[in-house]
Amino acid sequence: MTDFIPSRVRSDLGHQKRSSRHAVSRRLRSGTEGHHHRHHAKETVQSAIDLKPPITFDHILRRDKKDSDSSRRGSSTAQQQLDNNTNNVPPVPEKPIKPEDVAKAKKENERREEDLKESLKSVEEVGMSSTRQLDDTYYAILEKASMLRSTVSSLQQLADESQRMQSTFQEDTEKLEKDTEQSVQSLGQFEPQEKRINELVSKLEDARGRTNELNDQLESARLRVEAYEGRENEKVARRRVRLNITWATLLGVLMLVVSVLLAKNRRAVGKQLDGVSQRLVGLADVVDDVVAPISTRLRPSPMRQKYHDIPSLPRHWAFGNLKIIGEKCNPRAGRHPDYGFEEIWNDLDRPAAFMVDLAPVDKRSFLVVAEPSIAESATQPGDKFKYSLPKSDTMQALKPLIGKESIITAEAEEWRNLRKRFNKGFAPAHLHNLSPLIISKTEIFVKRIQDAAETGAVVPLKDFAQDLTTDIITQLAIEKDFESQSIPEGQSHKSSSGILTASRILSTLIATQGQGFDPVGFFDPVRRFKQWYYERLFDRELYSVLEKKLKQEQLQPKKRDVSTKAIVQLALADMEPTPALLWNTVAQIKSFLFAGQDTTATMIQWLCYELSKANHNPRNQEILKKLEDEHNAVFGSGAFSALEILRKPGQAEELLGSKIPYTTAFIRETLRLHPPAGTARIVPDADESNPPVSVNIEGRDARIDGLRVYNCQWLIHRNKKIWGPDADVFNPDRWLDEDFISKLPPGAWRPFERGPRNCIGQELALLEGKVVMAAVTRGLRFEKVGNTGLNGEKEVWGVANVTTVPVDGMTMRFHLKA
Numbered sequence: 001m002t003d004f005i006p007s008r009v010r011s012d013l014g015h016q017k018r019s020s021r022h023a024v025s026r027r028l029r030s031g032t033e034g035h036h037h038r039h040h041a042k043e044t045v046q047s048a049i050d051l052k053p054p055i056t057f058d059h060i061l062r063r064d065k066k067d068s069d070s071s072r073r074g075s076s077t078a079q080q081q082l083d084n085n086t087n088n089v090p091p092v093p094e095k096p097i098k099p100e101d102v103a104k105a106k107k108e109n110e111r112r113e114e115d116l117k118e119s120l121k122s123v124e125e126v127g128m129s130s131t132r133q134l135d136d137t138y139y140a141i142l143e144k145a146s147m148l149r150s151t152v153s154s155l156q157q158l159a160d161e162s163q164r165m166q167s168t169f170q171e172d173t174e175k176l177e178k179d180t181e182q183s184v185q186s187l188g189q190f191e192p193q194e195k196r197i198n199e200l201v202s203k204l205e206d207a208r209g210r211t212n213e214l215n216d217q218l219e220s221a222r223l224r225v226e227a228y229e230g231r232e233n234e235k236v237a238r239r240r241v242r243l244n245i246t247w248a249t250l251l252g253v254l255m256l257v258v259s260v261l262l263a264k265n266r267r268a269v270g271k272q273l274d275g276v277s278q279r280l281v282g283l284a285d286v287v288d289d290v291v292a293p294i295s296t297r298l299r300p301s302p303m304r305q306k307y308h309d310i311p312s313l314p315r316h317w318a319f320g321n322l323k324i325i326g327e328k329c330n331p332r333a334g335r336h337p338d339y340g341f342e343e344i345w346n347d348l349d350r351p352a353a354f355m356v357d358l359a360p361v362d363k364r365s366f367l368v369v370a371e372p373s374i375a376e377s378a379t380q381p382g383d384k385f386k387y388s389l390p391k392s393d394t395m396q397a398l399k400p401l402i403g404k405e406s407i408i409t410a411e412a413e414e415w416r417n418l419r420k421r422f423n424k425g426f427a428p429a430h431l432h433n434l435s436p437l438i439i440s441k442t443e444i445f446v447k448r449i450q451d452a453a454e455t456g457a458v459v460p461l462k463d464f465a466q467d468l469t470t471d472i473i474t475q476l477a478i479e480k481d482f483e484s485q486s487i488p489e490g491q492s493h494k495s496s497s498g499i500l501t502a503s504r505i506l507s508t509l510i511a512t513q514g515q516g517f518d519p520v521g522f523f524d525p526v527r528r529f530k531q532w533y534y535e536r537l538f539d540r541e542l543y544s545v546l547e548k549k550l551k552q553e554q555l556q557p558k559k560r561d562v563s564t565k566a567i568v569q570l571a572l573a574d575m576e577p578t579p580a581l582l583w584n585t586v587a588q589i590k591s592f593l594f595a596g597q598d599t600t601a602t603m604i605q606w607l608c609y610e611l612s613k614a615n616h617n618p619r620n621q622e623i624l625k626k627l628e629d630e631h632n633a634v635f636g637s638g639a640f641s642a643l644e645i646l647r648k649p650g651q652a653e654e655l656l657g658s659k660i661p662y663t664t665a666f667i668r669e670t671l672r673l674h675p676p677a678g679t680a681r682i683v684p685d686a687d688e689s690n691p692p693v694s695v696n697i698e699g700r701d702a703r704i705d706g707l708r709v710y711n712c713q714w715l716i717h718r719n720k721k722i723w724g725p726d727a728d729v730f731n732p733d734r735w736l737d738e739d740f741i742s743k744l745p746p747g748a749w750r751p752f753e754r755g756p757r758n759c760i761g762q763e764l765a766l767l768e769g770k771v772v773m774a775a776v777t778r779g780l781r782f783e784k785v786g787n788t789g790l791n792g793e794k795e796v797w798g799v800a801n802v803t804t805v806p807v808d809g810m811t812m813r814f815h816l817k818a
């Protein structure tokens with residue numbers, strides 16, 4: 001085929017072929033580029049396959065020949081024609097060749113030469129492109145061949161490798177076969193051992209059979225013994241029951257006789273015990289004189305060493321602080337222990353807190369707090385106790401009165417859940433919705449005072465105030481009107497088996513228990529029986545009231561607006577009223593009665609007492625005047641118009657909320673000087689989980705872990721370092737002095753205590769206080785009669801009756817103002 005290529009073209013192609021051959025050999029040599037080249041070669045082969053049938057030289061030449069033939073044919077036809085004409089036509093005389101013809105022929109020749117050149121050029125181009133394509137195809141085939149060669153050599157290697165593996169495998173198999181044969185042969189040597197093992201196994205099986213037999217025998221013996229024991233126990237139990245009944249009957253008779261005798265001669269026995277104790281004290285004084293000087297040289301106990309940074313009372317060598325506590329806080333002194341603490345505090349030069357050591361009677365002592373920052377540390381949330389320190393163990397004495405599951409004594413999450421459920425019922429907005437109830441009950445209260453004023457009777461205001469607060473709290477809590485203010489004594493709920501009587505007697509019984517150690521009262525079986533009886537009566541009555549209420553509620557679902565629902569109904573909303581839940585709720589109602597009834601009644605008594613001071617004290621007359629002016633401005637001019645105004649929708653919330661600042665100040669000041677309740681918490685003993693706790697007392701870091709902390713509001717509220725030199729003076733104006741208030745330390749005023757466990761009913765108590773003040777200030781005059789107070793002053797003091805209550809029930813005479 002190359003023979004057809006013109007020599008110049010052929011030399012070009014040769015050159016190209018050589019250079020591409022070099023390139024291909026270069027590519028084959030380069031191992032790293034192998035893959036790329038293989039890919040390239042593949043492409044090239046593919047392009048070669050895809051090529052259209054090449055345009056051969058033969059074809060081109062034939063085409064050219066045709067062209068030249070046709071042109072030649074054209075000229076030869078002309079020649080032929082010419083010949084024909086020459087042959088057929090008589091000869092024409094020869095035309096002489098003119099120079100124009102020569103020039104024309106020359107031109108014709110030149111044109112033909114040009115055509116030829118053109119044809120040759122295109123032949124050359126076609127030749128070159130065909131050579132290139134052929135070249136590519138050639139090298140593609142070359143590359144494929146080399147790939148095939150390398151595949152064949154790889155297959156060869158693989159075959160060699162598998163042959164080698166096969167021979168190794170054969171060797172290994174033979175070796176393993178030999179080893180296995182050897183092992184099988186050597187197994188025969190263990191036959192004697194196997195025999196012995198078999199013998200042993202059969203012996204063991206024999207032994208197991210015998211053991212099983214023995215076990216069976218033992219089991220039957222055990223069953224016989226058990227049956228015998230059971231019969232014996234039954235006999236013993238029957239004998240014990242008979243004996244117990246005999247002893248209980250004997251003891252019952254004996255106790256009855258003793259209790260009747262004690263009840264009859266209670267005073268006489270008490271006097272005799274007093275006499276004995278007097279003589280013992282006399283004897284102790286003699287021993288004192290001898291032992292006291294020696295005891296001062298002895299090392300103090302570890303407990304005293306631990307608390308040595310806390311100011312403490314002088315100690316008796318045998319009774320520690322008990323002797324002085326006995327003198328200052330003696331229940332027979334007829335005053336609240338706070339008065340005793342005040343004397344001790346003064347003796348100690350009014351420290352921030354001091355310790356009352358109860359050893360040897362009680363290993364846990366009290367820290368009496370007179371300064372707000374320490375009180376705050378006991379009641380505000382801490383790292384370890386997120387709802388503040390736990391309540392003092394001494395509060396367990398309240399259980400019969402408030403129930404075992406009371407919100408007052410509950411701790412941690414149990415308390416949190418209760419508080420969450422009941423909070424909504426005590427929210428100010430909800431209480432304002434219920435204010436018409438409070439107003440209508442207060443109307444009865446005012447009416448009772450007006451009636452007493454008309455007769456001129458001297459009445460313990462406590463009776464009226466307690467009936468009022470009882471009616472309000474029962475109505476608000478369970479929507480039950482016990483008509484405490486209307487029922488005459490001895491009838492219905494106030495009869496000997498009435499729920500109101502039960503509540504009152506129970507609190508008196510518990511109070512007596514908390515008044516100190518009363519040996520006669522402590523062993524008094526009549527007191528214990530009474531406590532059990534009234535607790536049962538109280539609980540059952542409340543349970544049945546609650547059950548009825550909830551049933552009624554279920555019968556008329558969604559009929560009532562939530563805003564006027566009772567506190568308990570709100571707390572039980574969406575809960576299944578199981579007996580367990582009802583009993584738990586009974587405990588909460590008892591707690592509200594206990595916590596909200598006496599305390600608020602006490603506040604009302606002190607409010608009226610502070611009003612009564614205007615009778616003889618010019619300073620208090622000024623205060624009364626300011627109150628009257630405020631009420632005239634807010635409630636209109638009528639002496640008893642306030643309740644009418646407050647009853648109008650929305651008025652109670654608006655007027656009592658912000659329109660009577662002086663009355664609010666008057667109530668705050670009353671609660672400052674006459675706080676009805678307090679709190680006692682416990683600081684757990686230091687151990688692995690509770691680190692030691694210290695507070696700053698008079699510049700010293702004093703350990704207090706293991707102590708009961710008593711936030712003594714009486715001392716905190718009268719501390720001159722906080723309230724100034726007139727701390728003991730009743731002065732409502734201090735609450736309107738913004739500068740003074742801004743300088744008070746946090747927690748200085750704490751009648752409702754502070755922190756997460758503060759009083760849930762404080763808004764209710766304040767609302768009741770304001771309604772009572774609005775109702776009585778302008779129309780009634782209070783006159784304190786009877787008790788002339790401490791140190792000959794015309795004063796009244798508090799006594800402990802679980803909470804702090806006025807000593808004489810606040811006996812008063814009432815007057816209608818002209």
Ligand code: HEM
Pocket residue numbers: 391407408409419473591592593595596597599600603675676677678679680751752753756757758759760761762764765
């Ligand atoms: C002037 C009237 C009141 C005073 C001075 C007062 C005072 C207090 C104080 C000092 C505490 C804290 C007790 C403690 O930490 O151990 C307390 C707790 C409590 N108060 Fe009042 N309270 C009054 C009225 C009420 C009323 C009207 C109710 C409800 C009906 C009420 C229900 C409670 C309850 C349930 C607690 C326990 C709260 C708890 O631990 O979450 N209180 N109150």
